[in-house]
Amino acid sequence: MRFDVHIIGGGLAGSEAAWQLAEAGARVRLSEMRGGGDTTPAHETDRLAEMVCSNSFRSDDAEHNAVGLLHQEMRDLRSLVMRAADQHRVPAGSALAVDREAFAAEVTRAVDQHPNITIVRERVDALPDHPTIIATGPLTGPGLAQAIAAETGEGALAFFDAIAPIVHRDSVDMDVAWMAARWDKGGKDYINCPLDKPQYDDFVAALIDGEKMPFHDWEKDTPYFEGCMPIEVMAERGQETLRYGPMKGVGLDNPRTGRWPYAVVQLRQDNKLGTLWNMVGFQTKLKHGEQVRIFRTIPSLENAEFARLGGIHRNSFINSPRLLDRELRLKSKPCIRFAGQITGCEGYVESAAVGLVAARFAAAELSGRQLPPPPPETALGALLGHITGGADAETFQPMNVNFGLMPPPPGRARKADRKKAYTESARASFADWLAMLTEREPA
Numbered sequence: 001m002r003f004d005v006h007i008i009g010g011g012l013a014g015s016e017a018a019w020q021l022a023e024a025g026a027r028v029r030l031s032e033m034r035g036g037g038d039t040t041p042a043h044e045t046d047r048l049a050e051m052v053c054s055n056s057f058r059s060d061d062a063e064h065n066a067v068g069l070l071h072q073e074m075r076d077l078r079s080l081v082m083r084a085a086d087q088h089r090v091p092a093g094s095a096l097a098v099d100r101e102a103f104a105a106e107v108t109r110a111v112d113q114h115p116n117i118t119i120v121r122e123r124v125d126a127l128p129d130h131p132t133i134i135a136t137g138p139l140t141g142p143g144l145a146q147a148i149a150a151e152t153g154e155g156a157l158a159f160f161d162a163i164a165p166i167v168h169r170d171s172v173d174m175d176v177a178w179m180a181a182r183w184d185k186g187g188k189d190y191i192n193c194p195l196d197k198p199q200y201d202d203f204v205a206a207l208i209d210g211e212k213m214p215f216h217d218w219e220k221d222t223p224y225f226e227g228c229m230p231i232e233v234m235a236e237r238g239q240e241t242l243r244y245g246p247m248k249g250v251g252l253d254n255p256r257t258g259r260w261p262y263a264v265v266q267l268r269q270d271n272k273l274g275t276l277w278n279m280v281g282f283q284t285k286l287k288h289g290e291q292v293r294i295f296r297t298i299p300s301l302e303n304a305e306f307a308r309l310g311g312i313h314r315n316s317f318i319n320s321p322r323l324l325d326r327e328l329r330l331k332s333k334p335c336i337r338f339a340g341q342i343t344g345c346e347g348y349v350e351s352a353a354v355g356l357v358a359a360r361f362a363a364a365e366l367s368g369r370q371l372p373p374p375p376p377e378t379a380l381g382a383l384l385g386h387i388t389g390g391a392d393a394e395t396f397q398p399m400n401v402n403f404g405l406m407p408p409p410p411g412r413a414r415k416a417d418r419k420k421a422y423t424e425s426a427r428a429s430f431a432d433w434l435a436m437l438t439e440r441e442p443a
């Protein structure tokens with residue numbers, strides 16, 4: 001079959017992208033290496049859209065949760081992944097969990113039977129010169145990874161993430177923390193959270209005792225790069241190691257005491273909006289519950305809300321804010337788009353969502369139109385905006401969808417109503433955007 005768009009990778013993103021393009025009338029070649037003699041260390045079947053770990057799409061609450069809102073927006077855009085998930089959901093309270101076998105079987109069936117899609121069980125090792133969407137995920141085959149690295153230049157494709165937790169700015173107690181840069185150099189760019197000696201000693205002990213996530217067998221050779229060592233590994237090296245590393249207090253006058261703190265945790269702005277701040281040097285393998293418990297013992301972070309918790313995994317992802325344009329095209333080779341986790345989004349739902357929007361951009365381009373991006377107030381627009389420019393390229397690490405990626409809604413909502421204010425503003429913007437799309441491309 002001749003095709004209009006080549007999609008490489010039949011995971012969550014590639015399957016959704018193939019479906020969206022095919023439904024828009026484009027002919028798709030979908031290359032998936034599983035079932036053709038290759039596999040990844042995490043996949044166990046040759047089905048499309050295999051969920052490699054948990055069977056959950058997380059919260060399905062579209063009123064109070066950003067990922068629930070993303071579910072709804074995807075449903076409104078006739079997502080195959082969401083349709084199959086809804087069809088095969090299993091009881092999980094307010095979460096959307098699915099029967100993974102039936103879910104993947106349904107996605108495979110739908111894609112396989114679509115007259116506009118040809119699935120080819122093959123591994124691709126080079127960047128094509130025709131219109132392509134690369135959706136090869138966190139475990140991209142090594143040949144293709146090499147080709148991407150060669151095209152994008154040194155350091156632009158990571159093979160491991162080293163994620164430090166990210167805190168919502170408005171949950172930091174600024175009566176305790178203060179803004180400053182070390183030695184007053186440059187602007188007052190960091191939030192500084194001070195610890196005295198007993199607090200520091202307890203904190204180091206908690207890091208050492210805290211429960212850690214094990215590496216998978218195939219991740220055991222994960223390198224700890226200089227400057228990306230897990231915080232608990234540094235703590236194990238000696239009582240003072242952190243105080244001479246990311247927690248050093250020198251050069252930081254605390255305006256409330258007039259002295260340097262014994263130790264400090266610094267937060268640095270992580271997105272253009274200034275709503276999200278990362279804990280500098282705090283990449284960690286501590287279990288998520290332990291991170292929340294231990295990091296909330298830091299003065300000024302007692303009520304911290306975390307937009308993302310830390311982690312270290314094998315994960316191929318490109319520096320999207322630097323490499324991609326607003327339509328997910330590779331700036332240096334615009335016939336190539338990227339979608340899914342390889343763009344630096346994180347999670348099944350986010351990956352499928354980025355596959356969906358990449359395909360919508362590609363479909364519009366094929367028909368000579370331009371698709372206005374989803375508005376930044378929406379979950380889809382916020383996620384897309386983050387990976388294509390809202391995030392700081394220097395510190396770019398994978399990100400889940402969360403309210404901190406969206407501009408705060410106008411007016412002052414009480415804390416209890418804030419999430420609803422975000423979703424109401426998102427729904428209104430999304431409805432306008434969808435109406436405009438439908439006007440341009442009647443179904």
Ligand SMILES: Cc1cc2nc3c(=O)[nH]c(=O)nc-3n(C[C@H](O)[C@H](O)[C@H](O)COP(=O)(O)OP(=O)(O)OC[C@H]3O[C@@H](n4cnc5c(N)ncnc54)[C@H](O)[C@@H]3O)c2cc1C
Binds near residue numbers: 008034052054
């Ligand atoms: C061990 C592990 C556990 C995870 N657990 C979770 C979890 O619990 N919840 C969650 O939300 N997310 C989890 N993730 C992240 C998860 O992988 C992504 O959320 C999601 O699968 C990404 O979708 P994707 O389509 O981008 O990639 P994938 O779903 O991985 O799909 C990529 C596809 O590309 C194919 N491929 C790769 N290279 C080539 C090539 N060169 N040629 C042809 N085909 C190729 C692969 O075989 C695969 O089918 C986990 C990831 C890993 C690695």
